Amino acid sequence: MRVIGLMSGTSYDAIDAAAADLRIDNGTLVMQPLGLLSSPYSPELREALAAALPPAATTMEDVCRLDTAIGQAFAAAARQAIEQLGGGEADLIASHGQTVYHWVEDGQVHGTLQLGQPAWMAEATGVPVVSGFRTRDVAAGGQGAPLVSLIDVLWLRGRGGTPVALNLGGIANVTVVPPEAEPIAFDTGPANALLDAAVCDLTAGQFAFDADGAMAARGHVHEELLTRLLAEPYYARRGPKSTGKELFHLPYLAAAMNGLDVIPADDLVATLTALTVRTVADAVRSYGGTEVIASGGGTRNPVLMQLLAAELGEVPLRTTDELGLPSAAKEAYAFAVLGYLTLHGLTATVPSCTGARHASILGSITPGLGPLPSTPLVAPPNRLVVAQEAQARRN
Structure with a gap:
């Protein structure tokens, strides 16, 4: 399955779009990286985002405008990644969105907010989108972060x-x-x-x-x-x-x-x-x-x-x-993996890493222009290899 992972971190300077081919083979999640594109936010959008982030005050109008503008920027990045990295094809987009608030009191996370409306991505590309990854883990009592920990555990164990x-x-x-x-x-x-x-x-x-x-x-x-x-x-x-x-x-x-x-x-x-x-x-x-x-x-x-x-x-x-995994693209690739697991109905958190009561299937799915891709029933993977690493092991 070809997946486009989209990520903009807490530095909010650019959208990273990574393309990967993913499959589960006898309990091993095999990832073939296809490349990374980085699309800087426009100066106007970055300025508006910076002006709305804590500790600044903001309005619901600002939030709506940002949710739309960020979603459109992510849509443009996804379309470019599909064309330039995916050979014009993709089965799924996995979008982390842009974190604008992480609600923590006395060590407990009560909520988290990522902007970037996925409907803009689905409409622009015709490809289904998995988004809103963090909230389910928070609802299960977790920190909602770091969600990349599952990939780290599968890869480094x-x-x-x-x-x-x-x-x-x-x-x-x-x-x-x-x-x-x-x-x-x-x-x-x-x-x-x-x-x-x-x-x-x-x-x-x-x-x-x-x-x-x-x-x-x-x-x-x-x-x-x-x-x-x-x-x-x-x-x-x-x-x-x-x-x-x-x-x-x-x-x-x-x-x-x-x-x-x-x-x-x-x-x-x-x-x-x-x-x-x-x-x-x-x-x-x-x-x-x-x-x-x-x-x-x-x-x-x-x-x-x-x-x-x-x-x-x-x-x-x-x-x-x-x-074998480009350091600049790691988080974008990680969310591609999380989206892939979601579409297969597989949990994507490690409770000891996020503090949640249990592992969860993450995110929400926004359909593209057609039916969702059919996925085989597979068991949760117990390890991850980057394709180059898998090839080296065989040799």
């Missing part, structure tokens, strides 16, 4: 030791896969969220992120500010847990800096980079991780990756590219 999958998006999350115990997954804290917000503010919008870690490389860590930031109670909570920009935003950073002397821009960015490095490494150490396999936009920041490798010490840090 059996590697030896305790591998840790790390995603460095706006928020960083990990999936820990120990050899004997149940896997666990959680958000460690900000990866790029505070960094990007600070850089955009410091440069008056000229730059949206610290390209190549240049500012962090020039700066020095402000130890007092780092100490204040590390005192955030979220870090001390055990997983499963989740967070977002509802907590880690520019006013949060401003409050932490209250009473300090003016901090040079490069030093502030260096300090926020150190915050990401420390909180990720602490999470890995706390669960006895023996290797870290990273993906997400943060892997393109060489300074962040170098500092993280140094902080991890003898625990090797590598990217998913080394295992």
